[in-house]
Amino acid sequence: MARQAISADQLLQGFDAGKGALPGRGLPWLANLRAQGRERFRTLGLPTAKLEAWRYTRLRPFEDTQFRPATEADGRINVDVIPALLKGAAARIVFINGLYRQELSNVAGLPAGVSIEPLAKALAAGSGWIADHLGRVAGETPQAFFALNTALMDSGVVVKIARGTSLDLPIEIVHVSGLTDRPIMYSPRNLILVEEGASATVLVHHVGLGAGAYFVNGATEVDVRDGGSLRHYTVEAESIDAINLATAHVRVGRDAHYEAFGLAVGGRLSRSEVSIRLAAPGASCKLNGAYLMRGAEHCDNTTVIEHLAPHTSSREVFKGVLDDESRAVFQGRIVVHKGAQKSDGHQLSKALLLSAGAEIDQKPELEIYTDDVKCSHGAAAGQLDAAQLFYLRSRGIPEALARNLLVQAFLAEAVEEVSDIGVREAMMDKVVHWLPAQCYLQEQWRGR
Amino acid sequence: MGPMLDIKNLHVTVGEKEILKGLDLALPAGEVHAIMGPNGSGKSTLSYVIAGREGYEITKGQILFRGEDLAPMQPEERAAKGVFLAFQYPVEIPGVTNTTFLKEALNAIRRSRGESELDAMQFVKLLRRQTKELGIPDDMLKRSVNAGFSGGEKKRNEILQMAVLQPLLAVLDETDSGLDIDALKIVAAGVNRLRSPERSTLVITHYQRLLSYIEPDRVHVLAHGRIQRSGGKELAAELERTGYAEFKAVAAE
Numbered sequence: 001m002a003r004q005a006i007s008a009d010q011l012l013q014g015f016d017a018g019k020g021a022l023p024g025r026g027l028p029w030l031a032n033l034r035a036q037g038r039e040r041f042r043t044l045g046l047p048t049a050k051l052e053a054w055r056y057t058r059l060r061p062f063e064d065t066q067f068r069p070a071t072e073a074d075g076r077i078n079v080d081v082i083p084a085l086l087k088g089a090a091a092r093i094v095f096i097n098g099l100y101r102q103e104l105s106n107v108a109g110l111p112a113g114v115s116i117e118p119l120a121k122a123l124a125a126g127s128g129w130i131a132d133h134l135g136r137v138a139g140e141t142p143q144a145f146f147a148l149n150t151a152l153m154d155s156g157v158v159v160k161i162a163r164g165t166s167l168d169l170p171i172e173i174v175h176v177s178g179l180t181d182r183p184i185m186y187s188p189r190n191l192i193l194v195e196e197g198a199s200a201t202v203l204v205h206h207v208g209l210g211a212g213a214y215f216v217n218g219a220t221e222v223d224v225r226d227g228g229s230l231r232h233y234t235v236e237a238e239s240i241d242a243i244n245l246a247t248a249h250v251r252v253g254r255d256a257h258y259e260a261f262g263l264a265v266g267g268r269l270s271r272s273e274v275s276i277r278l279a280a281p282g283a284s285c286k287l288n289g290a291y292l293m294r295g296a297e298h299c300d301n302t303t304v305i306e307h308l309a310p311h312t313s314s315r316e317v318f319k320g321v322l323d324d325e326s327r328a329v330f331q332g333r334i335v336v337h338k339g340a341q342k343s344d345g346h347q348l349s350k351a352l353l354l355s356a357g358a359e360i361d362q363k364p365e366l367e368i369y370t371d372d373v374k375c376s377h378g379a380a381a382g383q384l385d386a387a388q389l390f391y392l393r394s395r396g397i398p399e400a401l402a403r404n405l406l407v408q409a410f411l412a413e414a415v416e417e418v419s420d421i422g423v424r425e426a427m428m429d430k431v432v433h434w435l436p437a438q439c440y441l442q443e444q445w446r447g448r
Numbered sequence: 449m450g451p452m453l454d455i456k457n458l459h460v461t462v463g464e465k466e467i468l469k470g471l472d473l474a475l476p477a478g479e480v481h482a483i484m485g486p487n488g489s490g491k492s493t494l495s496y497v498i499a500g501r502e503g504y505e506i507t508k509g510q511i512l513f514r515g516e517d518l519a520p521m522q523p524e525e526r527a528a529k530g531v532f533l534a535f536q537y538p539v540e541i542p543g544v545t546n547t548t549f550l551k552e553a554l555n556a557i558r559r560s561r562g563e564s565e566l567d568a569m570q571f572v573k574l575l576r577r578q579t580k581e582l583g584i585p586d587d588m589l590k591r592s593v594n595a596g597f598s599g600g601e602k603k604r605n606e607i608l609q610m611a612v613l614q615p616l617l618a619v620l621d622e623t624d625s626g627l628d629i630d631a632l633k634i635v636a637a638g639v640n641r642l643r644s645p646e647r648s649t650l651v652i653t654h655y656q657r658l659l660s661y662i663e664p665d666r667v668h669v670l671a672h673g674r675i676q677r678s679g680g681k682e683l684a685a686e687l688e689r690t691g692y693a694e695f696k697a698v699a700a701e
Contacts, residue, residue: 390499391538391539394500394533395553396554396556396560397552399524405544405549406541408543409541409543413542
């Protein structure tokens with residue numbers, strides 16, 4: 001226990017040392033919010049396996065790595081190519097080690113009613129609506145890392161889509177991390193407000209450079225107002241020693257729709273905890289994801305979908321592929337509250353284990369407090385099908401390629417849930433790139 | 449040059465059990481041979497061991513394909529050399545479209561032979577020609593491999609793969625099972641189109657029916673893991689009349 005208390009304090013040292021450098025200083029409401037976050041984090045301490053949400057994920061990386069707060073110098077490093085995923089994006093915002101890089105970003109030409117700004121800039125400009133929403137969508141939550149983010153938030157974006165505005169092309173947010181002398185940590189905080197009848201697509205892409213350790217402690221609040229619609233995608237391609245913790249809170253209003261897809265293709269520890277509240281009649285969500293892990297990587301998707309009103313619907317599909325000694329966790333809870341009759345909730349989690357050392361813990365849960373609902377859940381884990389492999393190989397397809405085809409086919413079923421075609425293709429590209437390279441095998445093959 | 453396929457004193461065990469017990473078979477280039485036999489005689493084991501399925505262990509003897517021992521070769525190497533097995537139970541592969549599958553297979557084989565890969569256009573052209581002859585609708589190419597296919601569609605899909613890959617040796621494992629007479633004719637026509645002096649076909653079947661459409665040069669009766677009797681095509685007709693009782697009795701001795 002003592003060891004953990006030290007770790008929690010260590011993480012706060014960054015706060016105390018760099019307090020003056022954090023964005024929004026001089027705003028009393030923000031100072032207050034940060035102080036509350038700090039206190040909450042101190043009280044909660046680092047999560048342990050005793051907490052249901054952290055039952056299968058240990059925080060060992062914090063025991064062997066010391067993180068210092070990211071500095072402006074870390075954010076000023078040269079990056080030759082911005083790893084943009086989309087050819088056509090309405091806007092692109094690029095952060096390097098948490099620092100907004102205006103010269104690499106492009107937010108020009110956005111239609112009226114669409115506002116997208118780095119958090120620091122928005123706070124400096126005194127955008128008043130932020131005070132009304134930041135921390136409010138999530139409310140009081142017993143999540144230590146969310147509280148830590150509230151205390152230390154230093155990066156991220158605020159997006160507002162005004163009433164009735166519809167933005168067709170996606171907004172792409174790129175977070176590049178790595179290449180620092182010592183392991184850094186930073187805390188992106190995103191706030192997305194989709195007003196009544198508005199719609200937009202946001203893709204957040206985290207990508208690591210080099211093999212060094214770093215820690216991204218992200219938090220996101222999303223409010224989709226009545227009749228609004230948000231497609232919210234994330235791609236996490238962190239470095240092999242990186243930690244990415246992401247906590248999101250989403251509120252979906254009357255007849256509003258929220259679609260999320262999270263793809264994780266790397267990182268020592270990659271954890272996403274999403275809470276969605278279907279708050280008014282007709283609210284619906286799709287919460288989907290895929291993960292591909294190898295080596296000693298660890299991925300955790302912990303989700304809660306709450307049906308709080310009648311005629312709400314949710315659909316959740318997570319699929320993952322685990323190789324080597326990698327591990328994954330899926331904990332999915334659907335709660336249908338009293339009074340949320342005629343609700344509809346479906347959940348599916350499937351994992352493909354490519355090696356004997358890989359491991360998955362799956363915990364699907366349904367809590368239903370009302371009659372007249374349609375709910376289902378399922379979880380499965382298995383290996384590549386030997387009969388399918390033999391069939392492909394008997395047609396001349398080399399084993400490695402046959403395995404790739406089967407893995408790709410398995411994941412395609414999840415990725416197809418992404419309704420934005422450009423994003424879907426980008427995600428499938430990521431999947432294909434993750435697969436073991438073929439060329440040398442083919443060369444070897446030809447040599448025979 | 450010796451026969452296309454030359455199987456000598458082949459012993460195969462599956463698990464602990466010996467299934468093939470000294471099988472001899474010589475299939476010359478350009479010929480079609482039929483293997484007939486009762487259920488459990490080792491027919492499917494023979495087809496799988498030729499194709500290289502895991503778990504089928506050759507304990508004695510050898511399978512020579514164009515003079516080369518198949519035993520050390522991976523299934524994909526055998527395919528590249530020209531061996532093709534039409535499965536009794538074709539495998540469903542959801543998420544891989546038939547077109548992707550066929551293209552990957554053909555190009556893998558071409559690569560292994562040092563030939564250039566076909567691009568999408570060239571491949572589609574080649575594929576269209578084959579599907580037309582086999583009466584396969586385009587929709588079947590867009591669907592996942594065998595997923596949700598009827599029995600007849602699956603078997604036709606096997607013949608399509610064979611037509612695209614143009615093997616030197618085709619082994620048809622109970623390709624007639626589950627086919628109505630129309631599908632049977634289509635399948636047989638597909639096999640007959642591939643007949644040529646440099647190709648051979650091994651038709652494994654329980655019934656004589658298919659052999660009315662694919663006329664064999666030789667018929668072998670497989671029972672108890674060995675070829676019990678060989679003869680001309682008239683042997684198939686005889687078996688249809690007498691059944692396999694004679695060969696079942698052999699076991700009792």
